Amino acid sequence: MTTSHYIAGRWVEGQGSDCISVNDPALGLPFAEMMAASVAQVDQAVAAAREALPSWKNLGAATRAAFLRGFAEQLGQRREALIALQMRNNGKPRHEAEIDLDDAIATFAYYAELAEQLPEKNREVPLAAPGFTARTRLEPVGVVGLIVPWNFPLVTSAWKLAPALAAGCTVVLKPSEVTPLIEQAYGQIADALGLPAGVLNIVNGKAETGAALSSHNGLDKLSFTGSNSVGSQVMRSASAQCRPVTLELGGKSAIVVFDDCDVDQAVEWIVAGITWNAGQMCSATSRLLVQDGIADALLPRLQQALEKLRVGNPSSEEVDMGPLTSQAQWLKVASYFATAREEGLQCLAGGKALDREGWFVSPTLYADVPVDSRLWTEEIFGPVLCARRFSTEAQAIAEANDSRFGLVATVCSADLERAERVADALEVGHVWINSVQAVFVETSWGGTKGSGIGRELGPWGLSGYLSVKHVTRCMG
Numbered sequence: 001m002t003t004s005h006y007i008a009g010r011w012v013e014g015q016g017s018d019c020i021s022v023n024d025p026a027l028g029l030p031f032a033e034m035m036a037a038s039v040a041q042v043d044q045a046v047a048a049a050r051e052a053l054p055s056w057k058n059l060g061a062a063t064r065a066a067f068l069r070g071f072a073e074q075l076g077q078r079r080e081a082l083i084a085l086q087m088r089n090n091g092k093p094r095h096e097a098e099i100d101l102d103d104a105i106a107t108f109a110y111y112a113e114l115a116e117q118l119p120e121k122n123r124e125v126p127l128a129a130p131g132f133t134a135r136t137r138l139e140p141v142g143v144v145g146l147i148v149p150w151n152f153p154l155v156t157s158a159w160k161l162a163p164a165l166a167a168g169c170t171v172v173l174k175p176s177e178v179t180p181l182i183e184q185a186y187g188q189i190a191d192a193l194g195l196p197a198g199v200l201n202i203v204n205g206k207a208e209t210g211a212a213l214s215s216h217n218g219l220d221k222l223s224f225t226g227s228n229s230v231g232s233q234v235m236r237s238a239s240a241q242c243r244p245v246t247l248e249l250g251g252k253s254a255i256v257v258f259d260d261c262d263v264d265q266a267v268e269w270i271v272a273g274i275t276w277n278a279g280q281m282c283s284a285t286s287r288l289l290v291q292d293g294i295a296d297a298l299l300p301r302l303q304q305a306l307e308k309l310r311v312g313n314p315s316s317e318e319v320d321m322g323p324l325t326s327q328a329q330w331l332k333v334a335s336y337f338a339t340a341r342e343e344g345l346q347c348l349a350g351g352k353a354l355d356r357e358g359w360f361v362s363p364t365l366y367a368d369v370p371v372d373s374r375l376w377t378e379e380i381f382g383p384v385l386c387a388r389r390f391s392t393e394a395q396a397i398a399e400a401n402d403s404r405f406g407l408v409a410t411v412c413s414a415d416l417e418r419a420e421r422v423a424d425a426l427e428v429g430h431v432w433i434n435s436v437q438a439v440f441v442e443t444s445w446g447g448t449k450g451s452g453i454g455r456e457l458g459p460w461g462l463s464g465y466l467s468v469k470h471v472t473r474c475m476g
């Protein structure tokens with residue numbers, strides 16, 4: 001049983017009614033338990049954040065930046081433990097767990113710099129009107145609730161915590177009940193750095209805890225990353241109080257491969273885009289659009305590449321892909337395999353759960369998937385790739401855009417002019433040209449259409465936690 005909630009600068013036992021079981025997905029077995037926070041504890045966390053707000057926001061950007069640098073350093077000091085925990089609780093291969101940690105470190109370091117630049121942004125505004133002057137003042141939004149999923153726990157939380165703290169907000173973070181131990185590190189670091197009590201609070205729990213936080217009337221903003229179904233509930237809570245909300249939701253993203261590509265290179269990009277984190281990525285490029293001229297050469301190579309991947313327990317074997325992170329996700333992916341069989345889809349690789357302990361599935365490829373197939377239109381969140389052929393650039397763009405989601409896309413072509421043109425035409429928040437899943441802290445993250453509202457990362461991520469005020473004076 002783990003003490004699991006960090007409220008007002010103290011670690012406390014959960015007083016909720018849910019017991020959270022923390023699992024090793026490679027074994028399908030629990031290795032820790034914790035009691036969820038009660039609704040009263042969520043109240044305490046929000047109250048602590050409210051109390052801490054005035055002094056934190058007035059502390060000065062340079063001091064806040066020093067704390068953020070401290071977070072980056074302390075994450076580095078916990079390197080081995082955090083890598084091991086992600087491998088054990090998420091089922092991530094070591095190299096992926098390392099990259100997640102490095103991403104989180106880079107995020108805190110980046111927002112430390114942006115925090116230092118904040119005072120310069122408070123400046124006089126030139127006005128055309130005679131007799132008036134005005135100045136801009138950027139202020140923190142206030143107390144912010146942060147609700148995150150389980151697929152990239154260190155990273156997703158860093159993308160919210162770092163800009164929120166840089167802006168001068170105080171926060172209540174609710175990690176996912178699937179991976180509740182990983183973000184404990186942020187509370188431990190707050191302790192180690194002497195972060196003022198209440199600036200960062202962490203409450204763990206399931207839907208009840210999330211709902212208590214997202215509907216809490218003590219928040220000034222909510223930032224949510226997760227599924228569309230929960231996102232719409234969170235948005236309803238926000239609308240009841242006319243409160244700003246950032247939503248990072250699901251995706252069903254396209255990877256478009258033109259026939260001037262090197263086949264082996266294209267296969268590498270396609271495989272990475274669907275098997276990284278066992279395909280449990282909002283940004284998984286799960287719809288492959290491949291041009292007629294290269295399809296017959298590419299699909300068999302892709303099949304071989306997927307079948308060659310080493311799938312296993314990252315804690316005990318050298319692997320390319322680990323298990324799915326939860327039993328619920330494993331059952332969900334298996335249900336899509338059943339749907340594919342019912343729909344009569346042509347399976348070129350995988351299409352089944354692995355016959356071994358733990359929550360493993362094989363990397364999967366379906367070919368010539370109809371556009372009305374559930375596998376083509378719905379987010380599966382596993383290593384399941386659906387392919388279709390196209391002949392013209394216009395057809396590729398139309399099919400890629402024919403989705404209720406709009407998170408990311410990848411364009412693979414030796415013709416860079418064409419790749420740029422296609423990138424401009426795609427209705428998504430982020431496009432990769434001849435690369436895959438490369439996310440840099442200076443660029444934005446977020447989607448169009450059903451993939452969400454708002455942007456994280458870069459200066460846009462910081463803006464999401466800032467309120468713009470103008471002071472206009474009549475000079476008489």
Ligand code: NAD
Pocket residue numbers: 147148149150151152156174175176177205206207208209210211212214225226227228229230231233234248249250251281282283379381407446451452
């Ligand atoms: P989820 O929506 O089930 O849960 C997300 C978080 O919301 C968890 O902390 C959960 O406990 C909490 N929650 C559950 N019910 C709630 C409620 N009624 N009110 C408030 N909070 C509640 O999502 P998940 O299964 O953890 O994550 C997978 C989803 O997240 C996928 O759809 C994926 O695409 C999406 N995702 C999006 C991004 C992005 O940046 N766009 C990144 C990662 C994951």
